Amino acid sequence: MTEPASSPTSALEPWPETVEWRPVSRDLIWVELIHLASLMIFVLVGLGVFWALTSHWLFGLGLAAAVVLAVWRVIVIFRAVRAWGYAERDNDLLVRHGLLVRRLSIVPYARMQFVDVTAGPLERAFGLATVQLHTAAAATDARVPGLRPEEASRLRDRLTALGEDRAEGL
Incomplete structure (x- = not known):
């Protein structure tokens, strides 16, 4: 891919529209929802047991708050997965x-x-993988979750080859 002609962009709009963004798989939504559900089971059962044993109104309030927060988080998960994207340019990767x-x-x-490709049990169940890029400065590391294994392998191989080519010129 070639880099488009540079045009001034606002620092307040960090996602340049001149870049061709590639989205992550929507199956990542299911992975995130299952993670949330497994956490919420423990929270809700714990609060419910304490409320049943003590009958204290604070545990009932905590239970209601946990349900509201879980519903809010479900909405956020749908939007957050759609916000993930990456773009390959001539000299760099944007995430x-x-x-x-x-x-x-x-x-x-x-x-x-170096570039890692990882896939936990839940990701593998949905046919997903995560590409993790590592640099000398930990703050500049980046990850791209929710990729199909073929795309993750392709991206890993491409990034590794480009990294080796560019590093030779230093």
Whole structure:
């Protein structure tokens, strides 16, 4: 892919529209919802047991608050997964995510030290993997979750090859 002609962009709009963004798989929504459900089971059961044993109104209030927060988090998960994206350019990889606080990570290929592809049991069940890019500065590391294994392997191989090519020129 070639880089488009540089045009001034606002620092307040961190997701340049001149870049061709690639989305992550929507199956990542299911992975995140299952993570949330497993956490909420423990929270709700714990609060419910304490409320049943003590009959204290604070446990009932905590139970209601946990349900409201879980519903809010479900809505956020749908929107947050749609916010993830990445773009490959000639000299760097762009990774975007975030709703309230938008984050754009720009990782130059020459700065990459290594690239990981991981897939936990739940990700594997949905046919997903995560590509993690590591640089010398931990703050500039980036990850792209929710990729199909073929795309994750392709991206890993491409980033590794480009990183080696660019590092030779240093």
